[in-house]
Amino acid sequence: MSRETTARLLITCADRPGIVSAVTQFLFSHGANITGLDQHSTDPEGGELFMRLEFQTPYLDLPAAALEGQFQQVVADRLDMKWRISYASRPKRIAVLVSKYEHCLMELLWRNARGELPGEIAMVVSNHPDLEQAVTAFGVPYHHVPVKGEEKTEAEAEILRLFDGGIDVVVLARYMQILSGEFLRGLENRVVNIHHSFLPAFAGGAPYKQAFDRGVKIIGATAHYVTEELDAGPIIAQDVARVCHRHNVAALKEIGRDLERRVLARAVIHHLEDRIIVHGAKTVVFDK
């Protein structure tokens, strides 16, 4: 089974009997070979159903576009589904936004270079010039888009110009600017942020300092989709590490850096593999 021939179908709809049967029947009848199926129902009676199917396309009896059209007509309309199909042959293009802390960015660039990301980092954008050399050494374009004071409209416009409509997912790898609702509007559920705490604990600024002051025995990191409300978007992945009284704020930051790298990378990979369905303020993550 080649990566090139893999397609992924994500579905959200009201749950009721017969959905799995209808979807798998449709795909089978058109020559799609289902190689993975995950589903989740909040409640079989009156709940919401989420489904992810992975299938192989080489023996489809009609072109992808036609299959999608048929699916809409034959299955989705009848069952009132929200759905989308992604094709591994068209890997997602990633823009990474970063400020000065480079650990999350480096982790992503390094995995990108190793072929561990099922997508490609198309550009890095920063409000600082500092990391240019580190990024271009990986052969990835670096754009310095300064943000002056409160006036970020211009910077955001410039970033969107750089994207030029060709970016599928935006990763905030410790980008210290708050994005406007306007900027986010066209990128709903496609902007992934790493917050350096176990949300909802220690939202906002200086979370390691907050954690130190509160005396928690475990710290964490949280990757989430960005929404207009700060640090309140749907959570994708979290991880934690034990700490104790011996760890001062600097030690928490050091431990936290490893958490942040790991959690952000995992969340980005989940997104790139179409494993996430956002439902209200939460996510369904069909983990490997």
Place this chain on the structure above:
Amino acid sequence: MSRETTARLLITCADRPGIVSAVTQFLFSHGANITGLDQHSTDPEGGELFMRLEFQTPYLDLPAAALEGQFQQVVADRLDMKWRISYASRPKRIAVLVSKYEHCLMELLWRNARGELPGEIAMVVSNHPDLEQAVTAFGVPYHHVPVKGEEKTEAEAEILRLFDGGIDVVVLARYMQILSGEFLRGLENRVVNIHHSFLPAFAGGAPYKQAFDRGVKIIGATAHYVTEELDAGPIIAQDVARVCHRHNVAALKEIGRDLERRVLARAVIHHLEDRIIVHGAKTVVFDK
């Protein structure tokens, strides 16, 4: 959705296109409402497929026995499936075998009393009389079946007499006798043991002593199905805890007790909920 009306279908077969579709189509056409579906393929081309479906029975258009017959004829024969259906309305009956350490036994009895086990502990059998009072206090029958020296044939025969064919799963909660191949024959993949190490490390006797002597920094516990080869059966669940030079053997045992309780309880619940398919020397566990 009542527990009483839940059924679970476990399937193993060679993978090929159309299986999910065939199974879900069959169930749907007979009024079964699929409320859960998990599947795993070792390889879509030439691999093995494992599937677990949870469905609701109230609107079946034919009795359970007839449904099973139809499934064999219409689906299973054609696709050469190994399969079985379990009904939550017939909870599994458990026999717990124990020697002198009571922590794992107590954990199970306590969960049984709280209704946390989707099954019922029908009896406790021990080669020692010590725990009788502790067990009967829970209203569970206690049978003392001593094992004299090497001669365990008689004891095993006695245990099987006590089972009287009415035991679905046997749990070895730190039972310090090795069961014969003959005893195990009729109970294949239905005898769950807890071994007090992170297998395959420290198989055999005195694993905490072995772990101490080796100086590991993490200890573990392993629940597995019992096979004739000691500590080599298919692993169901494992868990670990960090330790350090400060922990002597007694401290490892103390930490380990909590691991053993937790891992065994999890494995037993997985078994009772028909979440496990044994495949060769390994398990597929469709975790919640």
Place this chain on the structure above:
Amino acid sequence: MSRETTARLLITCADRPGIVSAVTQFLFSHGANITGLDQHSTDPEGGELFMRLEFQTPYLDLPAAALEGQFQQVVADRLDMKWRISYASRPKRIAVLVSKYEHCLMELLWRNARGELPGEIAMVVSNHPDLEQAVTAFGVPYHHVPVKGEEKTEAEAEILRLFDGGIDVVVLARYMQILSGEFLRGLENRVVNIHHSFLPAFAGGAPYKQAFDRGVKIIGATAHYVTEELDAGPIIAQDVARVCHRHNVAALKEIGRDLERRVLARAVIHHLEDRIIVHGAKTVVFDK
């Protein structure tokens, strides 16, 4: 080294050179054999020093009371120390307060019965009569002290009468009443509570529901000393478990119960072994 002859010295003072030397020199000169020493300094220059020493008393050259008097005069006064010595030969007496959920209580009673708690549960007090039989079966006295509406003054007075000055530590094992500042006054840093969330996330009521609604991927439990401010006291121990979209509130509660049992037991044992020094809103826990 017998448990009976073990003593523990806890010290808090301003850090400066010579403290460890002065303390160990004093103990050594009086025949105390130091078998454990932990220390922590927030900052060697101008910081706070915390120290825990474990020593053996059989060869002391003077009685315990005289040793304490000498220590005050010779060491503590000069270095302006807060300190206390505990003796394992006088195990701490525990009162457990509980409402209706019994899992944390049972865990403690069970460990108490096994001799795993280095202290003794002297009584259980509940605002409900439900758990009387379960408790007295362990040979532990059960006192039902109902709380009527908002009027808890009388109930608290009754509880203190039951304590009769002979309780060293109070454990709230899911006790659903808020204790008044007056009640807590005489029990500072001696009332241990288990909160069923990863504090400071989800303080207050229904934390599992809160966690479900927020869609976190990890849940936790927190043991802390009780202060007047709800769920804000110094944290002693925390633990976490991974969850996902498949877990509804009932499933979170089930997973959480195991966390709560484990975290509370660990915190209580830490307290009983004099491993905790409270410093402001935080704890230093000299873990084993």
Place this chain on the structure above:
Amino acid sequence: MSRETTARLLITCADRPGIVSAVTQFLFSHGANITGLDQHSTDPEGGELFMRLEFQTPYLDLPAAALEGQFQQVVADRLDMKWRISYASRPKRIAVLVSKYEHCLMELLWRNARGELPGEIAMVVSNHPDLEQAVTAFGVPYHHVPVKGEEKTEAEAEILRLFDGGIDVVVLARYMQILSGEFLRGLENRVVNIHHSFLPAFAGGAPYKQAFDRGVKIIGATAHYVTEELDAGPIIAQDVARVCHRHNVAALKEIGRDLERRVLARAVIHHLEDRIIVHGAKTVVFDK
């Protein structure tokens, strides 16, 4: 407290009363400010005592060499101690040996570049030419020392020539050659290896394949000092990750890579900070 003025004293000796007092008294009397003290006794009566002290040197009343001489005479001789003092002002020089897998090496180089390693990577030696560019990009010398067939004597001699006596610790970052006892002789307890399994499980070759075949539910990585017996040296650090039936060997390797990076980095930092005392086949690690 400057890093430059920190010294660390590691002690091993037979335990008996008065040791802590003697050591701290000595240091205090010479103007050393003790800022950290950890100790461990296998048994206060007839056991072994391990101690680590961190102290500040600016106010010493005599030069370091003289202090060491005095310590030997006044304390160590009398108590029959094995001891050594390290000075943070002389950071340890590291040689990394690697073959073709670069993830562990990159993690170390990256931390080295960020100043996260309290030491410095003086050179990278490989039996393959592949990683030269990746290494020299960090400004670190790369030496290609091929190993032909079984004849490794020459290669080992060449490596020792490169070390030129100026290497304090050798890190095997997935170096696929077995080092001879002769090579190891002069580097006892100074060669750190990462093994890609949870030792002692899956020693030897292809551990991820072994883990897959055994069907474990948790995989691990182990950092240990290298001894002549393969994968049997004293364990420094271990970590684990949950896996399930969905993970094939490639997926285990991917998860394992992150474990290996993390565990090796932690072990190397422990070594560089003089937190490890080897005792027989085991280690005492005075963790932060």
